[in-house]
Amino acid sequence: MSAANTTATYGSVAKTLHWATALLILTLVPLGFIAVAWPYDTSDSLATKALLFSIHKTLGVGVFFLALARIAWALSQPRPVPLHPQRRLETTLAEGVHWALYVALVAVPLTGWVHHAATTGFAPIWWPLGQTLPFVPQSTALAEATASLHRAFVFLLLATLALHVAGALKHHLVDRDGTLARMWPGRRAPVPAAPGRRHAPAPAAAAFGIYALVGAVALLTAPGAEPRSVAATAIAAEGGATLEGAARWRVESGSLGFTVRSLGNPVTGRFAEWSAQIAFDEEADADGRHGAVEVLILVESMSLGSVTAQARGPEFFAVETHPTARFGAEIVAAEGGGYEARGTLDLVGASVPVSLPFTLAIDGDTARAAGTVTVDRRAFGMGQSYSDETTVGFAVEIAFELEARREDGAPGAGPRS
Ligand code: HEM
Numbered sequence: 001m002s003a004a005n006t007t008a009t010y011g012s013v014a015k016t017l018h019w020a021t022a023l024l025i026l027t028l029v030p031l032g033f034i035a036v037a038w039p040y041d042t043s044d045s046l047a048t049k050a051l052l053f054s055i056h057k058t059l060g061v062g063v064f065f066l067a068l069a070r071i072a073w074a075l076s077q078p079r080p081v082p083l084h085p086q087r088r089l090e091t092t093l094a095e096g097v098h099w100a101l102y103v104a105l106v107a108v109p110l111t112g113w114v115h116h117a118a119t120t121g122f123a124p125i126w127w128p129l130g131q132t133l134p135f136v137p138q139s140t141a142l143a144e145a146t147a148s149l150h151r152a153f154v155f156l157l158l159a160t161l162a163l164h165v166a167g168a169l170k171h172h173l174v175d176r177d178g179t180l181a182r183m184w185p186g187r188r189a190p191v192p193a194a195p196g197r198r199h200a201p202a203p204a205a206a207a208f209g210i211y212a213l214v215g216a217v218a219l220l221t222a223p224g225a226e227p228r229s230v231a232a233t234a235i236a237a238e239g240g241a242t243l244e245g246a247a248r249w250r251v252e253s254g255s256l257g258f259t260v261r262s263l264g265n266p267v268t269g270r271f272a273e274w275s276a277q278i279a280f281d282e283e284a285d286a287d288g289r290h291g292a293v294e295v296l297i298l299v300e301s302m303s304l305g306s307v308t309a310q311a312r313g314p315e316f317f318a319v320e321t322h323p324t325a326r327f328g329a330e331i332v333a334a335e336g337g338g339y340e341a342r343g344t345l346d347l348v349g350a351s352v353p354v355s356l357p358f359t360l361a362i363d364g365d366t367a368r369a370a371g372t373v374t375v376d377r378r379a380f381g382m383g384q385s386y387s388d389e390t391t392v393g394f395a396v397e398i399a400f401e402l403e404a405r406r407e408d409g410a411p412g413a414g415p416r417s
């Protein structure tokens with residue numbers, strides 16, 4: 001059998017690449033679903049989940065490079081012509097499906113890879129390529145968007161693959177022609193050679209178009225795209241933090257995240273829905289207080305890469321029973337410069353004293369603040385069955401940054417989303 005294609009049949013290189021990618025895709029799809037659904041409730045099951053994800057990602061990156069090789073080869077080769085060119089609709093559909101499968105071969109692994117690079121997921125890729133990608137920032141918003149795209153493109157791939165396999169079987173069982181035989185390893189195809197045909201543009205345009213459409217819908221319905229208003233409205237209704245004589249500040253934008261080490265790698269999560277009411281004055285009052293702060297966090301809005309569902313469960317954030325967390329503190333000057341919010345963090349039913357040092361820069365009516373504090377998850381009774389620090393670290397670093405604007409007097413005016 002020749003290595004190259006003819007207009008009548010596929011050569012050995014095209015066949016090998018076709019069946020190698022088919023086998024990998026048919027392994028990766030169940031592996032992806034199983035890895036996502038795998039429980040997280042004990043150290044052992046977490047280690048297995050990480051292993052499943054590492055296999056998934058490593059094979060997936062392999063598919064990406066194999067797909068590039070396959071596309072380069074296909075472009076350099078003549079294409080076996082359709083056996084029934086007079087069946088226009090069927091031929092166009094088959095061509096569209098082939099294009100869509102080629103798009104999937106690049107788009108599915110690439111979105112998975114960018115998602116991984118944007119979060120530095122807890123399960124590493126084993127190729128010696130590093131865990132990040134050039135031009136891909138560490139960003140939870142990007143990670144959420146690419147996870148939605150990865151999932152949407154997987155479902156599109158499954159739909160086109162169903163059509164593709166149904167078509168191949170129809171040719172074999174109903175038409176009893178040589179379509180499957182000419183892709184089957186080793187067999188000689190009972191097909192006469194015919195002149196080559198150029199690709200028609202419509203099926204290719206349809207394949208790219210459907211990916212663009214499904215991608216746009218996936219992005220618009222991604223969890224990160226929701227406005228951040230519930231926490232802001234709730235805390236504004238409560239009146240929030242006040243301090244005699246201190247100006248009130250309204251949070252305009254910001255981020256609240258946390259990082260924990262899991263199996264030796266830092267894993268970063270974030271809360272999409274939170275808000276803070278702040279009273280602050282650069283002059284301290286008689287008790288040395290510069291202000292006060294009340295933070296309300298909708299724990300339900302938490303995401304932690306591919307283990308979000310488990311992190312929300314009763315063992316960790318227990319969102320069903322403890323949907324909100326709060327931090328109430330007074331603001332004092334910190335010893336080494338900057339400020340400190342000294343107060344209590346109420347999370348999953350535990351109240352723990354926390355002192356959060358932060359930097360503050362005020363420019364006219366705008367203030368920028370950022371800080372980090374490390375807490376011990378055991379103080380909140382979180383992850384009690386993970387007594388081994390190597391699977392889920394005890395130390396959790398909480399980090400925030402925000403930009404706030406001075407409010408002009410009207411207490412209770414609701415912060416914007
Ligand atoms: C698992 C069952 C599969 C079967 C039975 C099958 C069967 C076939 C057959 C018979 C052809 C030749 C069509 C023709 O000559 O007109 C073909 C071509 C093709 N298959 Fe599959 N396939 C399978 C899986 C896959 C998978 C998983 C992918 C990729 C995601 C894929 C992508 C393609 C592409 C892109 C072509 C067109 C090749 C070209 O002409 O450039 N197939 N397949």
Ligand code: HEM
Nearest residue numbers: 028029032033036057060061063108109112113116154306
């Ligand atoms: C052709 C290759 C690939 C296929 C067919 C595939 C398929 C899948 C499937 C079926 C899921 C489950 C979807 C769900 O239930 O949400 C999944 C999830 C996932 N895949 Fe892939 N994948 C591929 C490549 C990759 C690559 C290269 C990476 C990373 C380097 C990756 C990372 C992930 C991650 C992190 C998830 C979980 C996403 C989430 O949290 O929703 N995948 N994949």
